[in-house]
Structures are given as C-alpha cells and as structure tokens.
C-alpha cells in the first residue's frame with residue numbers, strides 16, 4: 072500500500088496482504104497486469120499497489136455505515152484538514168459479522184459432520200466470524216518550497232476470525248504500519264522528482280483450535296487447545312527513486328531495499344506433548360534491488376518504454392538446526408540442503424503503446440522477470456506423526472534448494488472506444504522456468520517402517536500459463552448500459568504433464584444498469600465454468616460451474632448517498648474454485664460461498 076510491503080503473518084495465508092488495511096483507507100487500486108513493474112521486488116505475474124486516500128483542501132468528513140444479513144456491521148469515519156503547508160487525516164473503522172449462511176441455509180461454520188473433530192463446538196457455530204478495529208492517522212508538512220514530508224501510522228486489531236476450511240481459527244491478528252515519505256519536487260532543472268521512503272510493518276498472529284471439538288480435553292489434550300501457532304512478521308524497507316528528463320523522454324531510476332523477518336512456532340498435543348516446533352524457523356530475509364526504466368515518446372501516436380532490474384537476496388533460517396535440517400528436510404530432497412541461501416536475478420521488459428487512430432489503443436509487451444523463493448517455500452517445517460485416527464497426515468517440508476522463478480512473458484492488448492461503447496481485451500503467454508509449485512512427496516522410508524510419512528513440499532518445475540480477458544460496456548437507449556466481462560487462464564506443469572494447481576476456471580459477468588447520476592439500479596449475473604483441469608498428483612478436486620444474480624440500487628443526494636442490494640438473490644448453493652491446497656492446516660472440507668445476502672449502506676461526505 073503506497074509502496075509499503077505488507078506480508079501476512081500466518082503460514083496458512085489467513086491474512087493475505089489485502090487483509091491488513093481497511094477499505095475506507097483506499098482511494099484507488101493500481102493493477103499492473105504482467106511482469107511490467109520494475110519499482111518493486113517480487114512481481115513476476117503483476118503488481119497490486121493500493122493508493123491511500125489523499126487529503127482534500129479544507130475541512131473534510133466522511134462516514135459510512137453498512138448493515139447486512141447475519142448482523143454484518145461495517146462502519147468507518149474519516150476526518151481531515153488540508154491547508155497550504157500542512158495536512159492531516161484521522162480515521163477509524165469497525166467491522167463485525169456473524170458467520171454467513173450458504174445457499175442450503177446453514178452457517179459456513181456448520182459444514183462438518185457430527186463426528187468430525189474439526190467441527191465447531193455448538194456455542195461457537197454462531198459466534199462472531201470476525202471483529203476488526205482499524206485506526207489510522209496521516210500528516211503532511213511542507214518543509215521548504217518543493218520539499219514535503221508525510222508520516223502515517225495505522226493499527227489494526229482483528230479478533231476472533233473464523234476459518235472453517237482450516238483446522239484452526241485466529242485468536243488475533245494485529246498489524247502496525249508506519250510510513251515516512253519525503254518528496255523533493257523539481258530539485259534541479261533536469262530532475263523532476265526525488266522520493267525517499269522509509270517504512271515498517273509488523274504483524275502478530277495467533278491461531279488455535281479452541282473453538283473446535285479437537286480441543287476437548289483427553290489423555291493427550293491437556294491445555295485449552297490441541298494445536299496452536301504463534302506467528303510474527305516484520306518488514307523494514309527503504310526506497311529511493313528519481314525521475315529525470317533525459318533526451319526526449321523520462322528516466323525513472325531507483326533502489327529498493329527491504330528486510331523481512333518471519334517466525335512461526337507450532338505447538339501440538341500430538342507432537343511430543345506440546346513441544347514447540349519452529350514451523351517458519353525465524354527466517355531473516357534481505358533483498359536489495361536496483362532498477363531503471365526509460366519512457367520514450369517516439370511520436371504523437373507511439374510510446375516505447377523499457378527497463379531493467381537487478382536483485383540480490385539472502386535468506387537465513389536462523390532457528391533451523393543442522394539436526395532438524397538433516398533429519399526432517401533432507402530425506403525428502405535429493406540436493407544437499409543449507410539453512411542459508413542467496414540469490415541473484417536480473418530482469419527487464421520492453422513495452423509499446425500505439426494509438427493508430429482515435430479510439431484505438433494497442434499495447435504490446437515482452438518481459439522477463441523473476442521472484443525469489445518465499446521463506447515458507449524454502450523453510451517451512453512441520454513434523455506430524457500419523458496415528459490410527461489420522462493415517463493420512465503428512466509432514467510439511469520447505470525446499471531450501473529452490474531456485475528463483477523465471478517468467479518470460481508476451482502480452483498483447485487492444486482497447487477500442489466510440490461514443491456508444493468501449494471494449495478492452497488482452498491475451499498473454501507465459502513461459503515459466505523454475506516455477507515453484509506444491510508437490511506430494513512419497514514416504515522416503517519403506518511405508519510403515521521408519522518415522523517419516525509422506526510429505527508435501529515444493530519444487531521448481533517447467534510450466535506455462537496462457538490466458539486472456541475481454542470487457543466492455545455499451546450505451547443503450549433510455550439511460551441503460553450493458554456491461555460484460557470474461558476471463559480465462561490455463562496452466563500446465565510441463566514436467567508432470569498435469570494442469571497447474573489452483574487455476575481459476577473461465578469466469579465472468581453480464582450486467583444491465585439504469586443510471587441517471589442521482590439514481591441507479593443494476594442487475595448482474597456472475598458466473599464461472601466448472602474447473603476440471605485439476606492436478607491429480609495433489610488430489611486437487613474438481614469444482615462445478617455456477618451462476619448467481621446480484622441486484623443493487625443507489626441514490627445520491629448532495630452529501631448523502633444510500634445504497635442497497637441483494638447478492639446471490641436466488642440463494643444458490645455453490646463453491647468457488649481455488650484455496651484448497653494450502654496445507655498444512657486445511658481440513659479438506661470445501662466451504663460454500665455465501666447464500667442470499669442483503670445490505671444497506673448510508674454514506675455522508677462533507
């Protein structure tokens with residue numbers, strides 16, 4: 072967000088980066104499709120950069136309140152003041168809901184059979200699904216003419232967040248974000264801008280199975296939980312970028328450094344009576360990048376853009392002992408393994424933007440980009456001992472000999488617009504070397520002999536992904552608009568011959584909207600095809616196709632707006648694809664999507 076790297080703390084991705092800020096903080100979301108951003112490390116598939124709300128001149132106040140089915144309450148309030156030399160903003164948001172119900176009328180916490188030990192305890196089935204408080208403050212000061220500094224801080228406390236697909240739920244997830252940016256505008260005739268940024272983010276996360284049957288006391292379970300994971304991650308980053316006029320075009324150059332520490336400790340009654348396991352073994356990760364990008368307006372209709380990026384990274388699992396590496400990790404891999412590793416990568420791209428005639432824009436891009444293996448892919452380690460009750464339990468071992476992913480991609484895009492309609496379409500083809508994928512590793516001992524079961528791990532494979540999307544809008548008579556979009560991606564693991572796991576099926580939407588500025592009403596059909604391209608080697612399961620209808624309406628009057636709607640109007644019972652490979656804590660049960668869901672939002676803006 073605003074160039075600040077936010078990593079989640081949970082090894083099971085309970086808190087992906089987007090979890091860590093509130094919608095009310097967001098002005099816009101910048102999406103770079105494909106490996107065309109050189110400013111930030113680690114985006115061989117693209118970039119999602121969230122832009123925070125800018126402070127408007129004078130006093131400002133914005134408040135929203137939403138009430139929805141299952142007692143969902145989302146509220147936010149922001150106050151700001153923008154002056155000539157200084158600006159300030161303060162905001163607060165609260166979110167709460169009971170667990171939603173799916174199309175069969177059952178809560179998503181009520182998906183386990185009576186006999187399952189992963190079942191929520193009776194009085195937790197309708198407990199809070201989440202309870203989140205977010206607070207943020209931002210101030211900006213002009214230091215001298217052309218030089219300004221901005222400091223912002225945010226604190227988010229998410230409590231009691233339920234994850235029915237996993238074996239555990241979050242007790243808390245606490246995030247801090249601190250960002251300090253100093254901007255020098257036009258410091259000399261040739262230099263447009265120099266930006267210096269220093270940031271710090273920290274996430275503290277605790278998850279356990281206290282709301283599940285599995286934590287009921289017995290001979291083994293002698294604490295409030297059968298299993299718990301305590302995780303923490305911290306990032307400190309520095310960016311320095313400069314924009315210069317060079318020749319006919321503009322040169323953007325910079326350095327991008329960050330340090331990340333990630334630590335997660337698992338305790339389980341089933342593993343040596345709650346003995347701590349270094350699941351993410353206190354990994355120190357340093358990455359240093361250099362980049363330069365030139366934008367050249369060749370003519371009034373053609374712009375060429377290209378650049379390069381170099382990265383060096385070190386990753387050190389400080390809490391992974393030689394013994395644990397030899398006994399737990401090494402048996403699953405043939406290369407010899409080290410607890411500290413370093414990586415060097417280089418990448419670059421060239422892009423063409425062409426407007427042959429009014430209303431038509433063509434984009435062509437060619438890129439080669441890389442990302443370092445993540446600390447989890449390199450070093451996660453969870454030893455689990457299969458029992459009579461759980462014979463299929465596997466170990467979970469990272470692969471410290473992984474290489475960085477390399478993506479060689481080509482993109483082609485076309486935008487066509489007239490007074491009455493626009494169409495935006497694109498296709499891409501991606502040739503991936505050393506793509507990092509999950510793999511099922513067989514029992515390295517003779518089955519039933521020795522103490523190592525089968526495992527899940529990671530490997531570098533050759534892969535390809537191709538896909539495309541098309542979206543459009545048509546103006547019809549009587550203030551009506553037709554909106555449509557369709558997207559498809561297909562991936563193949565070229566080493567195993569299987570489809571790549573976790574690929575979305577063909578999906579899209581079709582909508583009809585009546586809009587006269589002060590009032591609108593819109594009906595949208597969202598749909599996805601079945602996904603039968605699954606990785607059988609990972610026991611990935613197929614998903615059926617589905618279609619649901621959403622309806623919404625809104626009124627705008629001066630400073631007030633009211634919106635209301637119903638999602639999944641016909642209360643369909645359906646599942647979306649993805650997200651069921653993320654061991655080690657998945658239960659294997661698919662969680663259905665939300666059934667009919669009604670909401671009303673009131674917003675005020677001064």
Ligand SMILES: [Cu+2]
Pocket residue numbers: 081082083084085241276277278
């Ligand atoms: Cu978690």
